[in-house]
Amino acid sequence: xxxxxxxxxxxxxxxxxxxxxxxCASTTALLGLPASMAPRVAAALGQARRxxxxxxxxxxxxxxxxxxxxxxGATLESLIFEAISLDYQHTLQxxxxxxxxxxxxxxxxxxxxxxxxIVDGSIPTGNPGYGTIAGHDNLSMLKETAEGAAAIxxxxxxxxxxxxxxxxxxxxxxxxVGDVIKDKPIVNVPGCPPIPVVITGVLVxxxxxxxxxxxxxxxxxxxxYGQTIHDRCYRRPFxxxxxxxxxxxxxxxxxxxxxxxxxxxxxxxxxxxxxxxWNNGTSFPIEAGHGCIGCSQPGFWDQGGFYQxxxxxxxxxxxxxxxxxAIGTVLGVAAATLARRRQRDxxxxxx
Amino acid sequence: MSLLDFARGPxxxxxxxxxxxxxxWRLFGVLLxxxxxxxxxxxxxxxxKGLRLIALRSWxxxxxxEGTAFGEVMGYAFHVGFLVTxxxxxxxxxxxxxVARGLIxxxxxxxxxxxxxxxxxxxxxxxxxxxxxxxxxxxVHRLVNPVKRLISNFDDYFSWFVTIAPLVTGLLxxxxxxxxxxxxxxxxxxxxxxxxxxxxxFGKLMHAFTIFAARGTTGMIFERRGASL
Numbered sequence: 339x340x341x342x343x344x345x346x347x348x349x350x351x352x353x354x355x356x357x358x359x360x361x362c363a364s365t366t367a368l369l370g371l372p373a374s375m376a377p378r379v380a381a382a383l384g385q386a387r388r389x390x391x392x393x394x395x396x397x398x399x400x401x402x403x404x405x406x407x408x409x410x411g412a413t414l415e416s417l418i419f420e421a422i423s424l425d426y427q428h429t430l431q432x433x434x435x436x437x438x439x440x441x442x443x444x445x446x447x448x449x450x451x452x453x454x455x456i457v458d459g460s461i462p463t464g465n466p467g468y469g470t471i472a473g474h475d476n477l478s479m480l481k482e483t484a485e486g487a488a489a490i491x492x493x494x495x496x497x498x499x500x501x502x503x504x505x506x507x508x509x510x511x512x513x514x515v516g517d518v519i520k521d522k523p524i525v526n527v528p529g530c531p532p533i534p535v536v537i538t539g540v541l542v543x544x545x546x547x548x549x550x551x552x553x554x555x556x557x558x559x560x561x562x563y564g565q566t567i568h569d570r571c572y573r574r575p576f577x578x579x580x581x582x583x584x585x586x587x588x589x590x591x592x593x594x595x596x597x598x599x600x601x602x603x604x605x606x607x608x609x610x611x612x613x614x615x616w617n618n619g620t621s622f623p624i625e626a627g628h629g630c631i632g633c634s635q636p637g638f639w640d641q642g643g644f645y646q647x648x649x650x651x652x653x654x655x656x657x658x659x660x661x662x663x664a665i666g667t668v669l670g671v672a673a674a675t676l677a678r679r680r681q682r683d684x685x686x687x688x689x
Numbered sequence: 690m691s692l693l694d695f696a697r698g699p700x701x702x703x704x705x706x707x708x709x710x711x712x713x714w715r716l717f718g719v720l721l722x723x724x725x726x727x728x729x730x731x732x733x734x735x736x737x738k739g740l741r742l743i744a745l746r747s748w749x750x751x752x753x754x755e756g757t758a759f760g761e762v763m764g765y766a767f768h769v770g771f772l773v774t775x776x777x778x779x780x781x782x783x784x785x786x787x788v789a790r791g792l793i794x795x796x797x798x799x800x801x802x803x804x805x806x807x808x809x810x811x812x813x814x815x816x817x818x819x820x821x822x823x824x825x826x827x828x829v830h831r832l833v834n835p836v837k838r839l840i841s842n843f844d845d846y847f848s849w850f851v852t853i854a855p856l857v858t859g860l861l862x863x864x865x866x867x868x869x870x871x872x873x874x875x876x877x878x879x880x881x882x883x884x885x886x887x888x889x890x891f892g893k894l895m896h897a898f899t900i901f902a903a904r905g906t907t908g909m910i911f912e913r914r915g916a917s918l
Contacts (some may be wrong), residue, residue: 381891453848480785488834494729568871569865577779578809579809580779582779582807598779598780606693606872606875608870634693637694649783653701653784653788654702656792658702658705658706659767659792662706662708662709663710663713665710666709666712667713668715670714670716670718671721673717674717674720674722677722
């Protein structure tokens with residue numbers, strides 16, 4: 339028996355046709371598609387069969403799961419997430435132990451070559467014992483499950499780029515999914531955590547068109563990660579006018595001026611926070627008064643301090659500058675001494 | 690390590706190191722040279738009055754105006770645009786404040802209670818663009834004018850290149866040139882600045898540190914000899 343369609347599932351949950359069409363229209367816009375595509379998205383999404391999804395959480399904090407399941411009340415986005423047939427997710431599923439593992443292997447067997455694999459968390463490579471689930475180490479479980487997957491979504495910065503577990507000194511040898519799996523299409527959906535609507539947006543695109551979205555050089559969907567936070571920040575006009583908060587409690591901060599000088603990483607961070615926002619579109623970190631920490635970028639934990647302005651580089655310190663000054667002075671005095679000696683010799687020779 | 694990490698880290702550290710070593714080497718090497726003893730009777734004992742040549746040479750002489758006006762106008766346009774961009778663009782000010790804190794433990798705000806001002810980006814962009822245009826005009830003039838072309842060497846052209854490169858890459862980074870990620874443009878901007886720092890002490894750009902001392906010395910010699918300034 340084939341699985342029910344997404345439309346069947348949503349109808350069973352009380353979602354009206356109007357709400358569904360509204361969702362399709364906004365998601366079409368978010369995906370960067372023309373408005374004329376909205377009816378096609380609605381038609382295709384409505385008829386899409388619930389895909390089998392296996393979700394493997396490895397070295398993670400469950401924040402990515404929280405993001406989509408607990409961020410706010412039941413919305414169409416979370417229902418779309420529920421519309422997938424989540425056959426394995428050991429944090430969410432009721433089954434445990436061997437029963438849970440059987441669910442995974444059964445789903446793999448039933449949907450071999452067709453299921454979607456979601457991975458959150460990085461993969462420890464230093465020692466198999468650093469991360470095990472039901473006696474399987476993370477690395478072998480990922481390789482085994484990825485083999486029959488149609489595509490992989492690396493959810494969150496840890497799965498996409500190594501994230502916090504991969505930060506220096508990286509004690510577990512944490513690596514992202516892309517470092518382990520080379521022969522499957524991978525979509526990176528970074529963020530710590532990623533925005534719920536970005537997660538569902540990728541799922542909708544996959545369900546609707548049967549293919550993965552266009553990706554940027556870092557494997558992220560261009561439709562959500564095409565612009566920097568800075569490009570779309572509502573505080574951008576203050577940056578342009580040179581109006582900056584100098585501390586978190588000064589007049590500039592109270593007036594909502596640009597947080598660049600307080601370490602905001604918006605100019606180098608690609609994400610949709612400034613447009614999609616969080617908590618049902620309520621706000622995002624910069625709107626709450628804190629600079630962007632660049633959580634959707636590779637190596638964000640090792641990019642200097644969160645409160646260090648972007649233009650502050652590692653130019654050295656007083657000691658290196660002093661050493662350079664001492665060397666320069668010695669060289670200069672030595673050069674001048676030699677030149678003076680030559681001058682004196684030339685004068686004496688002229689006499 | 691990404692290109693930006695390299696540009697903001699080791700490349701910046703080493704270029705600053707080379708810049709300081711080179712500048713002090715050149716400065717001490719020149720300033721400690723023996724000056725030839727002038728045995729002639731001084732026509733004017735207050736030779737220090739010749740220091741006014743520093744200001745006088747900063748303005749075109751009327752009798753030479755026709756021949757020097759282009760260079761003077763373009764030179765000022767470039768220098769003003771470059772220096773305002775360097776010292777009043779907010780990200781640059783933040784960088785210099787960090788350098789000050791690293792060297793003396795505090796920035797200007799900590800010293801006198803008022804921070805170094807920044808200018809709106811529109812003004813900075815305009816002045817940087819004017820600076821680039823002036824540099825291009827000066828290059829064309831150098832290439833077209835047979836005398837200037839004859840006396841120009843590698844140092845002139847390379848110094849021109851390392852000067853215009855940070856302005857161009859900075860403008861591109863600021864304007865987020867379509868198709869190139871901002872952080873790559875930022876990395877190229879930093880690398881171009883680092884090239885400027887490394888070349889600075891060893892080419893004609895060193896005039897930034899020596900020009901006023903040279904003018905002052907010449908002025909004092911002229912004043913002592915009773916020459917008209």
